[in-house]
Amino acid sequence: MDMNSLQEKLHAIDRECRHLERTIAILQWDQETYLPEAGVEERAEQLALLGSLAHERFASAETGRLLDGLGSSSDNPGGDEKLPPLERDFLKVMRRDYDREKKLPNEFVAEAARAEGLSTAAWSQARRNNDFASFLPHLCTMSELSRRRSVYWGYADNVYDGLLSIYEPGMDSDAVAAVFAPLRERLSILLKKISGAAQPDCSFLGKKYKTETQALFSEELMKRLGFNFDRGRIDISAHPFTTTLGSDDVRITTRYFPDNVLSGIFSTIHESGHAFYDMAMPPELRGTRLADGASMGIHESQSRLWENVIGRSHSFWEKFFPVLAGFFPEQLRFVTADNFYRAANCARPSLIRVDADEVSYSLHIILRFELERGLFSGTVKPEDLPKLWRAKMKEIIGVEPETDTKGVLQDIHWSMGSFGYFPSYALGNLYGLQFFSKLRNDIPDIDSRIAAGNFAPIHKWLFENIHKWGRRLDPPDLLKKVTGQSLSVEPFLEYIEKKYSGVYGI
């Protein structure tokens, strides 16, 4: 067969697998948003079947033969050097995914998909009822499945590293620990300093904000940030997430609390940041597996950059506070943009990761990282997690949850078997500030653009520097290409220390 028809056939397999993966994403999105309660069990069966069909198709001997035929091997994943660079990047990623997938037996994949469907449903109920015991068997199953997956991939001696590598290619737990150490130290110092300072007036946040009105504001905000509702939507779910159901179908979810207006606003901006990445994939990558984020950490760099660096900036609220006040004139009658900015950046030890301020956020991640690492090294038992969670919260952040709902049950990730995902969030903070320093260099008047609600230059810069690459570059290469640097905690720590000196006058 000539090279052209080999490429064509390989791309056809890739396309089919992506259709199947997106079908799975549709089933999962529906489960998190609209599925009637009793439909969960059959949904798990449907997911199991689709998961095993996608796996079977992708990990087939045919995929292997086509990759081989194009000169791609584990040692030379990009294949024949005469192929154009885009095609070589495609082969590189295809080979990496293939080498990983083919090590998983079909039955394992179906079993894991079925278990995941049931586990997320059980988590959702357990969280509602503050009932860790009912979730524990699922947690055990999911961590055992993750362990087996990592062992299949060849990580029998360092299971957690295998799991980390799914989300952050090339990262291992020592490398993560190495950046988390200075992060933990300097953030703890900053948090302590802040605790000693006078807190800004946040009393207006304690008023009731109608969730229907919050939803209207969220949609307005998304439009002004540049979210294209012809190519996406927003819905409600227990845990905010972003999912791509098609190149032109990127959906986010959020949740609204009448007694916490900040939660809905910042979830919306956060998930929109993810969506902007997925919506911006360039035409030449469309329909291929290159049209995806470089890694979870890079994806989080986008969402956290929009949520925090942009969305919690003074410039941002100069523009958007009047808009918000238009939706909530009673609640915000005597409040100014500056008051709101300070309240949105109020830092204090708190229980819920997704609602945490920028100072303590990474500490929430470090807690999870330490527990996960222990879980897979054997020093932590699943049944001890609630107790250990409380103890570590006390130790690292200084508060203790009264319920598991506000503790170990707050996040969906473990119920999905996504162990090793959490570190991406903190890495995202680091990447994000490294990117943003460069962006500020390239667009020196960025603050006034934000204050004018003009986000086009940001979208353009992100596209040209990050989004257009899709999965073509691995995180370290992308970081190098954009910033000339390798991973560093400095830009993030400098940013946060400077910002909080300002907010608290310390």
Next chain:
Amino acid sequence: MDMNSLQEKLHAIDRECRHLERTIAILQWDQETYLPEAGVEERAEQLALLGSLAHERFASAETGRLLDGLGSSSDNPGGDEKLPPLERDFLKVMRRDYDREKKLPNEFVAEAARAEGLSTAAWSQARRNNDFASFLPHLCTMSELSRRRSVYWGYADNVYDGLLSIYEPGMDSDAVAAVFAPLRERLSILLKKISGAAQPDCSFLGKKYKTETQALFSEELMKRLGFNFDRGRIDISAHPFTTTLGSDDVRITTRYFPDNVLSGIFSTIHESGHAFYDMAMPPELRGTRLADGASMGIHESQSRLWENVIGRSHSFWEKFFPVLAGFFPEQLRFVTADNFYRAANCARPSLIRVDADEVSYSLHIILRFELERGLFSGTVKPEDLPKLWRAKMKEIIGVEPETDTKGVLQDIHWSMGSFGYFPSYALGNLYGLQFFSKLRNDIPDIDSRIAAGNFAPIHKWLFENIHKWGRRLDPPDLLKKVTGQSLSVEPFLEYIEKKYSGVYGI
């Protein structure tokens, strides 16, 4: 292989195919309710892939070998006589579906699925913009695909009969024409008589009814009718429909107009009637292809029985008018249950099928039947449909639509390639009244049960006589078993003539 393992393997194939079909149904449900506009094209690709996977799996040589191995053939579909009756019914239905499916080439199935996705989206836009021309190419494609499908099935000489047979096993166009003739004649006479009589006061229907409040009433009504929201839900779509996404996941859709409160109410009851059938499948049929309606006509007998015979009865509004008036106290201030009953049964020539009264409804169907029949016999060209529609509306019902949106574009069916489906609605009216006569015989005080809002006896009767059979019995056998009769127009015509004599005093 022994009989047991043959059965087990055959059931496994059936289960997989049902998971795939339901996944397809989820993708379609999402397309009709929540899919962003630009996502349509990729959704069509996803549907095409899933459709061809389901087809490949079901129409495989393996399915044939297993059926053969169990003694099932086209002449003896039920297979080995030593098998239990339930299993023989399963084999009978499996064999019929298999004989039909295996005649369709894989590429055809994928092509048809892809075309359907694009066509329904184009229809939806054309309907919104009153733009038949933009939909015409899709209409041509869909009718050509239907023709090819029927030819594959061996109906080259009577294409339309092949299409009818999908929805109503054993029915052909002559049999349909034979019952439609007396229906057309006597309904036309009745409609003429009514037109000469004084119309009831319907002025209060012209007021504004907030759609959000209509939605709240619909949910309340569904609960009181016996809809279990743990196993289903209601959403909004351009065209109301019911779909089963899992044994415990049956969803209906409806739509609300502020200037037509009856439309939303009766769509809701109609679709709930479908849902009750699908929700009532007995445990022994669960997860097999027997857990489905006996035919589209029988399905429509359920929806139209709930919508009309129950939902438009005097007893029903004795109970529910006060409930409705609680939701709309201003609009219904000087209205009584009796006023409302008469207004809900106001009969007059009108344009929209789904909103038509019981007298003219079947005439709307007869119009579509005549056009469809002409389309496949070659006397009607797709491009002439808008013109012919207007002429036939004038001739049969006595009114003419000013726009195609209110004419030939009003229904989704043709855009889905569901030619031959429409007659089921009118057959459903006939079946429904044959069933209800028997039900009234068995439960003589049925009217007072309805007036008390007590629907449990109706659910029980429908389950024991109809629902519990699923697809085990074909429509003629089911009808015989329940009523002792074969298909007849008399019970329906007697019912309608008596009811309307009362409403109009004629």
